[in-house]
Amino acid sequence: MKRTPLLGLLTLGVLLGSCGSGPSATAPTPSAEAAAPSSPVTSAPVTAAGQYVPGEVIVQLSGSLGAQTLGALETRLGVQSLEQLAVVNGAALLHTRITDGKSVEAKIAELKASGAVRFAEPNWTYQHQATASDAQFTNGTLWGMYGDASTPANAFGSQAAEAWARGSVGSDSVYVGIIDEGYQFDHPDLRGNAWLNPFDPVDGRDNDGNGYIDDTRGWDFANGDNSVYDGGTRGSLDAHGTHVGGTIGATANDGGVVGVNHNVTLISGKFLGRRGGDTANAIKAVDYFTDLKTRHGLNIVATNNSWGGGGYSQALYEAVVRGAKANILFVAAAGNSGTDNDVAASYPSNYDTTSAAGYDAVIAVAAIDKAGALASFSQYGRTQVDLGAPGVAITSSVPYNSYASYNGTSMATPHVTGAAALYASTHAGASAKTIRDALLGSVVATPSLSGKTVTGGRLNVSGF
Template sequence: MTRTPLFGLLTLGILLASCGSTPTATAPTPEASAPQTPAPVTAREYVPGEVIVQLAGGLGAQGLGALEARLGVQSLEQLAVVDGAALLRTRVTDGQSVEGKVAQLQTSGAVRFAEPNWIYQHQATATDAQFTNGTLWGMYGDASTPANGYGSQAAEAWARGSVGSDSVYVGIIDEGYQFDHPDLRGNVWLNPFDPVDGRDNDGNGYIDDTRGWDFAGGDNSVYDGGTRGSLDAHGTHVAGTIGGTANDGGVVGVNHNVTMISGKFLGRRGGTTADSIKAVDYFTDLKTRHGLNIVATNNSWGGGGYSQALYEAIVRGAKANILFIAAAGNSGTDNDAAASYPSNYDTTKDAGYDAVIAVAAIDKAGALASFSQYGRTQVDLGAPGVAISSSVPYNKYASYNGTSMATPHVTGGAALYASTHPGATAKQIRDALLGSVVATPSLNGKTVTGGRLNVSGF
């Protein structure tokens, strides 16, 4: 699809149950070194007093030291090194507003770009606290029992023996998830490169990242809900749709077998651009340094404005053959007219293909959900996103609505395709997903493909 960044006002709010999260990547191509003009800093939520800065070429984190007094910022942490220059989270030290500081830095000649540290939130809401037989319509096909032609057709793929593979990995950039949930524990990653010993054995900067990392909390606890299930319900729900195990009395995901890794960046107060970048880059590093077969990350979140830093992280992931599957949003608006990030990013220019797949939500009758955002050139396809039952903490099940719920159906489809097509590139997986859709009247003129997900069609 062709996605042109639109820099008008955006409404903030992560779209978890409605939408999703943030990304990371590998070094951009020379073309990526000319950043696009950032959106005006207005009417969107960001961390007070913080600015993300990409230093000019050749300036490392130490290079900022001599400039701090003149620029009025102080480095808080290095997020990445891109083309030899540091990407930094900084604090404003001279009393200027974030808006004023971004404008000043952009014209200083010392930085490649500067932007706010956007905040992302989720809006998941439960509509049914108990899973009951016959409600898992998002997994059905038109020839399955029970049947629903507007489901993902996963049940028909299972009938042919396509149930996924533990050798296929998916990153969940979201809240954390309850990794010992009865429906999830069989598909949880255990890091073989960093045993629990208080040391960073794999050298990625994260000590004992056994099941992933909590970038919001800065520790290895990827589930913080306890036995009361007070947190991480959204991430747990997403995980169940991607990879809930079969024949255990609960729900089942698109894949009976898959390996899921947590990149938690959404905490009690949402998540930031800085943490989303670290999460995206975490998965890129796992694939490029350790060879893990990570085929996609699920990003059921949104909010904030255009971020050059996040875009370039997604590009780094795209170059490593990792798809970035994102929720279109829950505001019921047209993403062609008012850009919604991260789903509106397009990596074609800098990665050679578009690694971003944007997902709208449909209901069990095939109608575009009233809350779902759409876009003839910006949203790729639709998937089940209304009354979706899945796992939640603690050891429970619930029904949620949102493009957040539609997105993991598509991520699950990417993993299912990868399990039957070993060695497939990210572009080949993308082409298979979009090329197998079923034409759907409610999506005609509302999405690029005009169709809905069909995981039995490849």
């Protein structure tokens, strides 16, 4: 069981690339209630180790204080609200801009001392967890889908091919959220499994009342619009999200690649843009899927989170808890710095929802190669990283209508998310905890993961 850093602001540098610094999109999000208490949260000072959006702070107002208190805060403390992210226990969670020229660190200290906030924290920045290396099942390329007895075979693959051989290929009634870049939803290998929102047809109105107009394929929180794919025919953007989508659910028998699920429904929660993403937009993306499940009854079993960086965020943690209470797993990349997550915490993979939701909805994933070795870049942790999955030389879909091989815990994570969806397709009504227990209980012991992960094993979906 992973330890839960409920209190305390631990920091970790962004693992890949430089941080983004642009303002967040301003579309509203639905109100949501968290299990966390309304009392102030004590946290350690911000350090320079984590990267965040300059000049911005995320603030939860105290107790029952509402948006009417904001005017006094703006005047007295030098912040301006950019948007309301959620309403938690009757109090507003706000994404704010610093207006008096003070540093993020100084402003957070000032806000905490004011007595008007439950907590204040940076708007951390995040990056995806992939690197590029250079169709596809029959020639040995898709080793991550193979099993001991499949043709081709690889004992260190996810064993998905063995599940397919027994007729377990997924179901369109199972939904997965891709919190990432956008994805090319009309890619030949993805269009058959891409969500089309039945609750909000394209008519310029917010028919489903979630604050997002015409969110037909999901929502682009990075840019504040409904265009979840921005790469055009040149495929200049959203390759990472498209690659993740293909591993989870590329369709079969069409000449390209194939995902862990041949049938599944993929929904985009794009929050990573050209320069990464930030906490404010990550919160909105997580809450977007929770709202789709709780208000519309979509069978969303998991979100895929192949990103990391920044430090501990109380606000993001509580959004993950809201999803956990709605029976949505949060599958997260362990990170690509080759370090021990027990020693230096990595978020969001180090979050643990047990105390707030009654079980841990977060599954942290390390990467292994086709020989079963822990990838040299993969982060690990005997108490903080749950299992390993294929993450080296993973071929999947990319824009535009193409394929590429990537390395990263980003690539290992969708194998596990896909496995959660595959299990749900054959176990209707299974709770998130049941799915989690099945995933971790079926791992194959792997020497390279012994003492490096909670289970000491690798993903095995042969029985799903």
